[in-house]
Amino acid sequence: MTIKLEQLISRCLAEPRVAAAVLGLALLSFAPRSAEVGSPGMVRLAGGSFERGREGGRADESPRHRVRVRAFEIDATLVTRSAFAGFVSETGYVTTAERLGFGMAAHEGMDDWEWERVPHASWREPFAPGMPEREAFLADDAPVVMVSFEDASAYCAHYQKRLPTEAEWEYAMRGGSEGTRYPWGDDARRGGHLSLNFWQGSSHHRNTRDDGFVYVSPVRAFAPNDWGIFDPVGNVWQWTADYYAKDTYARVAHEGTAIDPIGAKSRE
């Protein structure tokens, strides 16, 4: 499966209140797979564990190892354009792309892995006027895109939240599933329909639009996972809090069950 190249966005995580944290820790021994309604727009997850990584895939996604995370709340949907606009309006925040004067974009017709700098592109207007399908990015319920790690972190911090770690993110997105390609199984289709927004086509020269979308889709366009989280896979790339290191999985796998693992200590 190829996911779309031109978008980056996040969802935020909130630490549970003390009582919730205690409850979460107490429940850990029962390895719960439950989710509750959390703060507005968020899903509260009890702590638990899951198998992370897979053998035979990318070198940085192996070895497979067990990960345990504490209880937390996470946004049920991707951050929308409307929500991000509210943040900017409240704070006057200027995104990285706006500061630099350009955004990186990929569109239908380009080669695989090709990106280009688009002068003055930003979350406000990711695609230049006249580009086909650009309206999809401009809907209030579209996921906000062209957001850097710094932008995503600032957004979360403003609402007293933070980005999820990769482990927390995968735990939440899997929604209790283990060992399957998608949270609902190994087939991208459920009930005969594609259940996520991804690129269909043998290359990025043409999207065959089998899922109904070329680029982004509204954040509730597809059914959520079993824990009520939308877009657990597909639609856009999502930021997590960890810094990347190719050997992270190999490093933490030696610990037996990794408890709330994080990636590299710094971006260096």
Next chain:
Amino acid sequence: LPSAANAPAIAVHEPSDEPGSASGKRPAALADRKIASWTDPRAVAALANDCSLKVTNPDTEEPDPLACDVPFEQSCVYDPCFEKGQTCKQGCSKKCASCDAACADHCATCRDACTDGACRQRCAASCGECKQSCLKSRDKCATAQCAQAELACGRAAKRAWAGAGCTGKCPEINECLEPCAADNACNAKCQKRFKGCDIEYCMTGAPPE
């Protein structure tokens, strides 16, 4: 914008009102926006004054939208394919610089034949488009082409690793390497023992398997 010694940086931000220049007054909306393209009227106005205007990235992590430079990245773990990708990207940057220089030469030739500001402005506009196309080619090179090179390298490394029977050998290799520290002869002995396996992969824990 940092620039070559003979190309005042201020020229890009504050184009002069050279007599005969078609730059005129900057539109208010443009005045507040960073110059992000060589086709921006302010950049064109600057090029009308100086075809050889160059932009290089400042000594920060933030790339300049007009510069050919591609930021150099480093991997903390041994990964020859990542290095290959980086070498490829630096090559794209050099090609862009050559392309940019050719645009400037063409602009100078064009400009030398001019007798008025309007002509110089036309040359500058053409130069701006030329320089912007260099950046577009650089982007394609540094993304699509270098990604393909890096991916192909990764697939080859994976095949070579598996083909030499190295899969799952890192614990053994590391056991051999453990007493070596900086002893090159000892390390070489291990490399010989596990012939065909690039033992560097095991030292950083991310073999291509």
